Every structure is written in C-alpha cells, then in structure tokens.
Amino acid sequence: MLDFDEQLYLVVGDRILHGQLPYVDLWDRKPIGLFLFYSGVRFLGGDGIIQYQVVATLCVAITSSFIWTIVCRGTGMVQGFVAAIAYVLLLNVLGGTGGQAAVIYNAITICAVWAAFRSNDTQSPSRIIGLAMFAMALMGIAIQFKYTPMVEGAFMGCWFLLRMWQVQMPVLRIGLVAVGMVFLALLPTIAVFAYYEWIGHLDSFVQANFVSVFHRRPFPAVTRMWQVKFILIKALCVIAPTPLALALRWRMRLASNPADFWLLTGWTVFAVLGFGMLGDFYDFYFITVLPALCIMVAPLVGKERMGFAVGCMLCLWPLVFTPQHYFRTSVNRRAPVQLVDAITPYVAHRCLYVYDGPTILYLLTHACAPSRYIYPDHLTNPVETPALGVDPAQEEERVLTSRPGAIVTANQPLVLRVDPVTQNLVRTALARDYVLIARVPVIGRVLYVWALKDLHPGPASIMDPRGAIPE
Template identity: 55%
Template sequence: MTTRTMLQRPAFHWLAAAWPYALIGLVTLLVRSPTFGNPILDFDEQLYLLVGDRMLHGHLPYVDLWDRKPVGLFALYAAIRLLGGSGIIQYQLIATACVVIAAWFVRAIVRRHMGEIPAIVAAVAYVLMLNVLHGLGGQTAIFYNALTAFAAWCACKANDANTPGRIAALALAAMLALGLAIQIKYTVIPEGIFFGCWFVWRLFAAGERLRRLLGIAIAMVLVALAPTGLALGAYALAGHLDAFLFANFTSIFLRQPFPTQVRNDQISQVVACCMALLTTAGVGLFQLRTHAHGRVYADFPLLAGWWVSAFAGFGMLGDFYDFYFLPVVLPSVILGAFALRGERRGFTFGCLLLLWPCIFIPANYFSRHQGILQTSRMVSAISPYVSGHCLYIYDGPTILYYLTNACIPTRFAFPDHLTNPIETRALGVDPVEEERRVLASQPGAIVTASRSVVPRVAPATQALVREALVRDYVLIARTPTIDRTYYIWARRDLHPGPAPLVDPRAANPQ
C-alpha cells in the first residue's frame, strides 16, 4: 500500500481531524488532575455541592438554605450528586469536561482566521489561566463559559450565513445556551444582551423583513428568559416567590460596597495575574483590526464587542474578586491568538500566554493529599458531637456540613453571609439576631478559623461567638492548612474531662 493510498483512507482523515480535540482534552485532563478529589479546593463550590445534595433530600434553595446564586446552579450540582460517589471528584470531572468543551470552541473560533498552532495555543492558554483565578474546581464560570463559548461560535457561524433562516436558527440556539448560562450566574447577562443584539443586526443585514425580524427578536428574548421564568414559576407555585425574588434580584442591591482600598487591591491582583493575557489580547485586537477584510471584517466587531461585554459582566457587581474575571478569559485568549502572527513575535506572545499563568499557580494546586487528610481529620473530630446535634461553621469549609451529614442550625450555611459586614442589610434578617438564635440552639460543634477570608469581619456577630466559645465550648482539634488554621470546638457538656487543647488565639475567632 502506497503512502498516498493510506492518506486517502477515511480513517486517516478522521484521525487528522480528531487529533486537536484529543490533544486539548488530554492537556486539560493533565493540567486539572492534580486537584481531583480535594474536598477543600475552593470555598464556593463546597456550598454549591452542599445545597445540591440537600435539594435531593427535600431542602429548597432560598427557603431552607440561602444564597443568591440562580437555582439552576444548585440543580446542576444536584444532578451531579445523582452520579453517585462522594460527589467531590464527580463535580470536578464534570467541570473538567466543561473546560474541554469551552477550549474546543476557542480553537474553532481562532481557526477561522489562524492556523492550527495558534488555535491550540489559545485553547491551552484558556485551560491554564483558569488555575490562577480560582478556576481549579467548580466555580460558576467554569460551567457557563462552555455555554457562552457555544453562543460565540453560533455568532461566528451567523457571520458566514446569508439566509435569515439559518441566522435565526443559530440565534435561537445561542439564546437557549445563554439562558441556561444565566441560570448558573446572572453576570452573564451583558454577554447575552450583546450576542442578542448581534444576531438582530445580522438578520437585518441579511435582508430579513422588519415584521419577521421583530418576531424573531421577541422569540430570542423569550428563549433566553425561559429557564429563569421556569424557576420563577416553580417557586411561585410552591408559595415561595418572595424568597426567590429577594435572593435572586433584590439582595444584591442591598450589599454595602467594599472599601475603596479593598477593591483597588482586588483589581491589582487581577491585573497582575492577567497582565500577559490582557497585553496579548490588546495586541491581537489591533492585529485583527489591521487585517479586517472579508470574513475578518465581520468577526472583528463581534469579538471586540464580546470582549467589552465580558468586562461589563466582570464589573457588574461592584467588587472584583479574581474569579469574577473568568468569563473575560474566554474572549481574551481568542483575541490573543491573533497576536501570534510572525515567527519571532508570535513565539514571544505564545510563550507569554502559556508561561505567565505558571507563575501564579496557587499553592493549593499541589495540596490534594493534604486537603483530603486535613478534611478527614476535621470530620473525625466533629462527628462524635453532631449525632443528634447540629454543626455550626462560623468560619471554615462548608464541605464539613456535607461530609458529616450534620444538621445546619441556620439558613445561612455559607460563613461569609453572617461574618461579612457588607452583607448586613442584604440577608433579609438581622445578622446579630440570627447569630444569637444559632448559638442559643447550642450546636454540638463549632468551627472557627485563625484568620478570616473576607477583608473585614462583622464585630457584633464575632463578639457573640467569642463569648459562646469561652462559656460553653472546649477546643478539641486544631487543623493547619495552607493558608490558615481551623479550630474545632465541642460543646462542654458533651465532652468528658478537661479540654484536650489550650490555644488562647482560638478563643478569638476571626
């Protein structure tokens, strides 16, 4: 068999088409595998898994367990729990699959104008950048970025379409994806608005009649809002519409802003982590504009507008946690790929995209075994005291509620809600009164930490906890982790004999 005959075989063509997808998938798996199984990988997804699990036992978000994330996020984690196992590695694997899908779409969009190598570099850069922005596990953007990337791909395909029918089909598919993304986090709304406007413009440019264009636009809006509308309707039928509306739409506007210095520090951290990405994206945007002809002419305003709308989502909440920047990474790596033109310059910018994230890899990336061991020790210390009694995590990993299967003495299971002063007016209850009620229920065990994660701690609730610990609890375990130490307190009347540990600092929880 000649080489030419072999190259003409369908199997070889399939292999030639599949290898970039396989390579991106393998790289993603290798990059994220060191974190698999770590129960305390990050803070937020611990709550998402807890609420998802409790939903399967009849608990209702916003009513029994409070947060302001869309119910679709918790439904996603509930579905992941149905896969069996611990739920921890399962959500991390599903998150990895979403990263792979998003990276595939990054490659597909870049391939419209660039070669295979720049496309793969952009896809891998996306995977690497997630690690430095608290995207190691199951943050919201890890899931919905895959949906947003699909919508962007649909918009690019709409630029190639000449018939209104084809554009309308792509628009409705994109709006459905973005509607699902909105039910994972509302900050995707600016991107959804931009893509919606883009499809309307494409329909107009393709010669769609005004009356039909208006009908399609209304259908796009309805499709995008359908998932949220279904959630709202379900809560209305259950008699909990007020709870749904307050948590989802009202409470965010009642939060007090962080001090200016805190927000400046947050922005500085994001800029430091993403400096190479933003620089490369800026150069790529300029290069794209310089070569804006033919199909590129249509893609330039699309990609530039998407980038701007992603920044709008980043700034939507008024504070600037680094993981809020995860959606901006998606269009940034695509734009950055256009900076890879030219051998020497392209090589330099390619190295920036791929090597810069390695400088900022967080310490917990390498702490899977320690995380498993530390969590196991805390669960072992807590378990004897929460049989028939509740666990209260004043400050600590909410995964402990999940792993001990303990009852929770408050709707506000996420410690940040009662400890962070910016939340004082945004909970629908007085945090001090809620803290008093929780402590009056006499939890069997309380978890505190050596230092707070949030920049400021509410002094009134902190004082109540300190007083209760001194009066009614004994320190039974101390678990150091990478960034802080967790203290386990048992109720004094449940613990026989003297306190096994004495640590004056622990009596002053942060």
C-alpha cells in the first residue's frame, strides 16, 4: 500500500497472465506497456509487490546514473553526484517511492536524452542518424507507459533534425530520416492498435486510451491551485534555484558545448509542458520533470559562495517530508494483512468488490472482480464517471446485483466529491444484504469489510451503512 495507482497496475498485470485484457476486461486509460511491464514483474515470483519495487529501484538507479553522466559533461563529479541524489530523495516526497509510471519511463526517457547529448559531440551524419533512431525507438516505448512523454519525444526528434541540418545533410535525406524516426516512435502504439483491431476490440482500446481523456471532468480551479502549491512546496529545492541556474548556464554556454545549453533548456521546457498538458497537477505527475531540473541546477553546487548552501538544500529539503511518508507506509503495512484475513472466507466462490479501498486486495485475496472498473475512483469520483463509456449507475447496480461475497468501504473518501447515485446504491445494498465484519484503521481513514449475510450467520447489522460511506 505504498500508493494507489501502482496497486492497480500490479493487479492488471497479474490478470493479464490469467487471460484478461486491459480495456476489455479491466478498464483504465494508461497505455498497455505499463501493464505489460507489471506482467513481466509477476514472473519474478512472490506476490509481485516486493518484486516491482526492486525493479523500480533499478529504474531509479539507471535514471540517477544518467543524471550524473549528463551533469559531468559540463561540470564536476560532485555536482553530478548531488543532482543524482536529489532526484532519488525527491521521489520519496512526490509519490515516487514505488512503481509509479514516471519512475519507470524516466529511465527510458533519459537514455533517449543522453543520445541527444551525444549527438552534440559528433559531426558524423551517420552517427547522428543512429543516435536519432535509437532515441526515437526508446521514446516509442516510453509513450506506451504514458502518453505525455510524446511531448519530450517531439522536441528530441526536432533536435536531431536540427543536428542533421547543422552537419549539412541533404534536405531530402533529412526528410526520409524524419519519416523513419516518426515511424519508430509510433511503432509500439501502431502495434497495439493493430492487435486490438485483430481481436475485434479496437473500440474498447480507443475509448479507454483517447476518448475518455476528453470526457473526464476537470478538477475545480481551487483544487488545481492546491495541487500546484503542494508541488511547489515539495519540490522547492529544485524549482527555486532554476532561474539562477539558467542564468549561470547561459554565461557558461560558450565555455563548454553551447548546444548542450539549448538542448537542456528545451528539454526542461517541454518536460514542463508535458507535465501540464493534462490540466491536473498530481504531485507524482511532476516526477517526469525532475531529471531535467536536477541536471539544470547542478552547476550551482560548484559555486564558491552558494555551492554548499544549494547542495544542502537539494539533499536536505526532501528529508523534511520523508519521515512522515515512511511513518504512513509502515502503518499501512499492517492493514492489508487484517483486511485479507477478514475478506478471504467470503470470496472463495464469490467476487470481492472494493467500493473504496486498496485495489491490491483483489490480488492478495485471489478474488474475482465483479466489474472491469476495479479502481474505486472510477465509479465513485464524479470527475471520472463521465469518461467510463457506460452509465455508472447502471454499472454499479449490475455489480451489486451480482451479490459480491465481500464489499470494502471507507469512513471518508479519498476524493473531495463522491458520486451520489452510486453511493446511495451501495448504501442500500449494504443495509439490505450485508453485515459489517471488520474495521481496519489506516492513516487518516478506517476501512470497513462487509460480508454477504447469506455467508455470515451473525447479527443483521453492526453499523449503520450511512456511517461507512460518507457524504
């Protein structure tokens, strides 16, 4: 229970190995590459939880190593080391402790960025073309983890074309190479389109991946402002020094490779654009910008008067938030065990329905799901319900009619608003058909487990269901 999203990714990855299809049997709008990654993790044994965290740690190691390598192009090893460590520490406070999508694809993206920096070191057209094809192939893979890296990929593609023009490649050849670069970048996505068309479910794929994005309601402006404030506070150590670092790099550009300055600046700008393109500003969305910012501010660590202060700020500021985070996760470690013990006897022959709670319970209890919308936010959050492609009330009623063996609710929602129609349907079903069998505290909330009365010969009710599903 490190975070919410990666629980869903692991469950979907596991269910793929059992024959279920993303977007058809299990709905989400993330690209299929992310789920296939988690399917691969399941081959490492265990329940996949520690395994995905180990693989994510390797991805962090790759990303931080390339941060160090790129910083060392124009500054020293100490600056590179501080920038790399700052990236690792900031993940702990921006929702990147586990296997968030950006934690994984940052390792792919920065490899492509490294190829772009290497293109600044050569005047060989064939070498630049090779690096460009390598980078675009990587960005094509990154896009199948989340679509927002396409913004950074588009910038890098343009950078490689500029480099080809600078080494006086013929325009016709540049055009042919550009077509090849675009094809490589889109090849994984084209392959997914072709597969879903082949199996007859292209409409489900398109609805989940593209149509749903435009039907999703935006958060209120006040909510978005709070999101931005939290990010500014948490990532202050890399955001605040950026203007000064940009000015320093501008003065330094002629002393090193001027092209590196423009490449890094452009990458930073387009990474920020990719972060903001969805309109909602979750803290873990900002992880995609961290590598560029950590590299950008690194030269300040080498300045005589301010270097020590900047270095301390980069390494110590994240630690202000880290103890609270690890306290929360250590307490949450006990909750799944209690929940699984309470749920398991009631889902041997019936499904589990997590109306509000950790999605990982589907995996830990080996229970079937009564709906393809297994992420609780999808049927409970008014922001998400218009994007599902179905009537949420009808889907909720269908789920409850199937009479799941156990239902999980919470005493307060994670989101600011809850869909009142689906909420009332669940309340009615709990009062009529279910009995409360467990209360499990987590940080800031209490999770309730309800068992179907037919399976639990106990009292008719222990608690008014209105108190278990808040307004």
